[in-house]
Amino acid sequence: MSGVLSVLRDAVSVRRPGGSVSGSGAVAVDGVESVSEVLLKAVRAGRRGEVAGLLDGMTDPERRLCLPALKELRKELRTAPWNSASRKAYPALHAAGAACHTGAAGTAAWLTAADMRWSQASPGTLLHVLGDRERDWLGNLARRLADRPSASQVPYELMAGLVRLSGCPVPTTETFVIGWVEQIGSLWQRGDTVLDRLRQDPYTAELVAALFEIPGIGSHLDWLFGDGPESWISALARLTEEGVLDREAMIDACVARLLRGVVASDCRVFLRLLTALAPTGDEERERVADWLALASHPASTVASHARSVLGSLALADEITHRQLAEMSAVVLFRPEKKLVRAQLVLLGKVLRRDPSSAVELLPAVAHAFGHEDTDVQERALKLVERHIGAIGTAHPQARAEVADGAAQLSAGLRARASAVLGLDADGLAPLPHRELLPPAPEPSRLAPAPDTVFELAEEVGALMVSADTDMPVFERALDGLVRHTYLRQEELAEALKPTVDRRWWMGTAREHHSADEYFLRDPYGLEVVLAALLGRVRTSTLLKASQQGPVSDSCVHSALSAVFNARLWEAAHRVRTDPLPFLLATPTWSSGFLEPDELVARLAEYHRLGARPGEADFTQALLRVRRDDRAVSVAAAGRAAALGTAEGERLARRLLSESPATPTSTRRVSAKRVLLELGALDGLPTELPPAFRRLGVPVGAFEGRTYCPHYWNPNERRHWLAVMPGRREVVAARLVREVSTAAVEDIRGVAAVLPLLAEAEGEAGDAVHLCVAYGLGARHPEDRLSAVDALLVLAARGQLDAEILGGDLGQLVRKGAVKPLRLADSVRTAATTGAYATVWSILGAALPALLADLAADGAVPPPRGMGELLAVAAECAERTGVQGEVAHLAQVAERGGSSRLVAQARRLRVTLEQGVAA
Structure with missing residues (x-):
């Protein structure tokens, strides 16, 4: 073969009689194939060893002359069927094209091309055909490949081999670092451990430092790092202990990444690593400002860790009362009840040990007066009742701050706060409730069609x-x-x-x-x-x-x-x-x-x-x-x-002609579901085309299917209300089963039609209210928000029948179609917009059915979320000042224990008896 190559080189440099120039620029000699033709045959046949041997003997000009033919073959393979012939040719083409590009940019583009991503040459073959280039050229190629996005799937072995051959600095890009992590973690290929590989890798210190700088790296590392003694977390902690990695730098990097990261996967990975590093007391004291900042982190796990660290420091007198108050103001504002309660326990311990700290800590405790959970409010008020005497008259500013916070307490607790703080109860009470509802939507005229x-x-x-x-x-x-x-x-x-x-x-x-x-x-x-x-x-x-x-x-x-x-x-x-x-x-x-x-x-x-x-x-x-x-x-x-x-x-x-009445509806029960049947619709125009004739046919309760053709095209539902405007009950009856899947089967997105139903014209009867009831119990928050929007729009238009909706909710909760905790979230959201009276009218109608089973037998365990639902009801009752009775409420309030259900039932009973107005 070397003799053939010698003759071919002469043919390239000298045009001989009888020779002809091929389209690619390579010269064919009488009876002898050109360089590109020989290489092309080997590539087509997928003979990678022969291709590598041919490329070894070529000069750069010869390689450049072969490149056009390789590009033509690549175009041909792009449109060829994905069969064994094309699959066999691609790896050889991948290697040949990379070697025949003499510029690093062209080689990088060829290596990472999308059409060759699934049939690449092995890293060993590529390093073989590229290894004879200059060191600077190889380093340039390594950097270009490392700069490619991770979706390019550049093999780490190739990049690492180029770095080794060139002696260039190790790249710290996302593609290189993730490739390194995956390579180190591939334990099934070798018998050693992650710790062994990291000890042997010369780039460990640089690449571990780079881990902390790559945005969104946690999504790649979360499943790779794992847990246990052989995990990445354990290995990095061990290397830090051995001094291979700088301990102070590792802790600082973890804390810094948590401070600037809100992605859940990032928080999980770097919090686990920080915990494994186990900072000492001195190391924690040096970073008090960081823990204070992390106490307000969006991730509850991160905030909980920071609160725990600061709590330990506070009990050891390692932070000031002012710093503890600063942390408390942040933590007590968080929605996580467990976190807030733990902070109140901590404040109670510090206040008992040092009563003089009340001057700085009780104003911080008052931040919990505005918490949505009245149990939290009551715990905070008990702390104030117990320690307000330590403030005395020498610190009127601290006492005034506590008094200002008392206005945020629920109506049932404000009387106690007034007595403890010596305030005028009438002056502490806010203005009487004023119901706030969104403006009722009005139909708008359609704009004319575009002029051009x-x-x-x-x-x-x-x-x-x-x-x-x-x-x-x-x-x-x-x-x-x-x-x-x-x-x-x-x-x-x-x-x-x-x-x-x-x-x-x-x-x-x-x-x-x-x-x-x-x-x-x-x-x-x-x-x-x-x-x-x-x-x-x-x-x-x-x-x-x-x-x-x-x-x-x-x-x-x-x-x-x-x-x-x-x-x-x-x-x-x-x-x-x-x-x-x-x-x-x-x-x-x-x-x-x-x-x-x-x-x-x-x-x-x-x-x-x-x-x-x-x-x-x-x-x-x-x-x-x-x-x-x-x-x-x-x-x-x-x-x-x-x-x-x-x-x-x-x-x-x-x-x-006269407008016909809405067809009669009949309720039917199917397992957990409550469904509707609708009678025939009369009053349709005469001479209906075939496509319109089913509009008047009765709607059966069991006709709906979960996966009908329209399930895959939810946008079409937006047009159905315009098919028969003013007849939303007819449309809603055909949607009940579909909307029910949002609560019963946890299907996402099916409740998006509810605001359109609420804004449509026509009677809002059983079908519309049943659809809203299912939406309020939907699994996904966005569906519950759609139902809340629909509820508020109906209320604003004066079309909400609270008795019907409350009765539906009571029935659906008892049958298990709607979970109380989801319903509590929905009605709380509606109430906090200012619609407390509207929400109370619904819950007041729903509660008798919900409490009946609990009142009948005190041993019956309440469904999860009933306490939350009663808390919303009590809040609404307090704010609106309603009075009256709710069937079965007294029996539930008299149950033993201090569970949330019993506590909120007692709160609601007292409110309804006293008519507390917020």
Whole structure:
């Protein structure tokens, strides 16, 4: 082979007769293959050993001449099937391309290319083919690879080998350090331990120091570090003990990282390491300022550790009373009850040992008067009662600070505070409660469609990438597409191309992918109209979908989704066959209602233009037309009949017909769930297209399925309330089972529709209230917030029936569908907005059912969270000054013990008897 290479080198340098220049620049000699051809054959065959041997004998100019052919092969393999031939070639290509780049930047880019990430050459092969470069070049390459993001998956063995060959400083980037950690921790490959490897590694000190500087490193280390005697944590602590790592630097680095880090994984890793280092008393005293700062850390584990350290120092008289008061002011403000109680215990010990400390510590204790947990408030008040005498009259400022904090106590504790502090109880009481509710939302008019195709293209592009599509925005864009198609179709198509260029159906035909099958199943919002406009779906497919559609689906949502889909398929079909001048059913208001006069004017314009209305579009317009003002309806009906068209006559009949009552609902129980059945809906327009005929069908309680096609498209629910505006009970009845999964099955996101239900028009009956009840017991906080928003909106609009909602909650808690602790969190959130009276009216209706089982048998263990729920009820009762009785409350309050349930039941009973007003 060396003889062949000699001849090939001559061929490269001298053009000989009979030779020809290849496309890559390599010269082929009569009867002899060029350098690039020989290398290329070996690469294609995946013969990595032969490739390495060929590269060893090449000069830099020869390698550069081979590079174009290797790049062409790379392009070929990108589109080739992922079979054994391509998999075999990739590692050899990876090594050859890296060696044939003579610049470090090009080599780094080739080595980390995404298309070769899954079939790389081994680090040993790469070091072999690159090892003959200059030391500076190798160091440059090592730094470039280490600077790549960790997603590039650069092998640590390659980077470490380049560092070793070049003698350059060890990189301390995220990619290098994480690779080092993973390499050290791969114990299954060798028989030694992490501690042994760290002792032998020459870069341990530098790379351990770098661990503390990489943002988000904890997410990589959390599962790698582990626990136990063979873990990283144990090894680092042992190396620090042995002096391999500087102890002061390690402790400082841990503390500094905790001070600037809020990521949970970072906190876990570096707190465990700090604990393993076990700082001495002297080391803890040197860092008092750090512990004081960490006491306010967002992570409760970090704050608890700092509080524990400062507590030990305080009991050893190693910190001043002022520093203890400073820490207490921070800790007593935290929501973690266990942490707050531990701090109050500490303050009690210090106050008993040194009564003179009351001057500085009792004002700090008063910070707990504003805590949301009244047990904490009472503990703090007991400390004040016990030690206020130590302040005396010589320190009026300290006494005034304690008195100022007493105004934050719950109403039941303020009387005790007044007596202890010698205050006027009437002056201490805040103003009478004033209920605060959000402003009732008002419907807004829809803006007209965009005037130009470019504005429309921008709006459509935003909708295509949005995960949160509002009905008014969607309807405005849909109407704009129809209008501009009628007036300037070619111009609109050209403007929309950049918007949809990356949609898969815009490309060439793909195997196993058919746009016609795709759009026959579902219109996918505006996509079907865009595909029709740009000629990416057959007209016959659109006709079939618009005439039939998947209305055979028995899903409880299909009656609403079929109407929504029918308009889209129809609009897409008319774009291709007979463009509409505009849509008739575009709402006037954000509530989904369409003004009668506006619909009459649209029909008149259709008549003038000789346009044929779309059947689905016109039927949807009839469902949306507003009929609550009889005088307006009668006048508009006369103008509609005067048009002399079939559509005008149908509109006139619709406007003059009576609005039907909401169908009767019936409750059904299924395991934990309470569900609803709804009777047939009458009063629908006559001559309904097929897609609309299921709207009047009764809704069965057990029709809903957890995973129906609409489960995967939650945005579509935003449009269902506009299918039949003013009929939210009908929509809510079809959503009850789905919303129930937020509480029963812990499904995330299904309660997002609740604020829309609350803002919609129409009666808010059993179905709406049952949906809100399930939402208040949802597993995920964002779903509970949606339910709270819905509750407050209903209350602000005067549509909340507290008896219905409270009764639902009582029943759902007893059946186990709603957990008391989740419900307590929801109602507390609602109350703290200022709606204490609203929340009390709900809890007052729910508590008799919740307390019945506990009162019947004192031995029955209360469900988790009942004490929290009673605490919210007591807070609401105190703030609003209500009086009265709650069934079964007295029996629960008389149970033995001092549990939170019993304490809060007693608090609520006393409040209701005295009518304490906050």
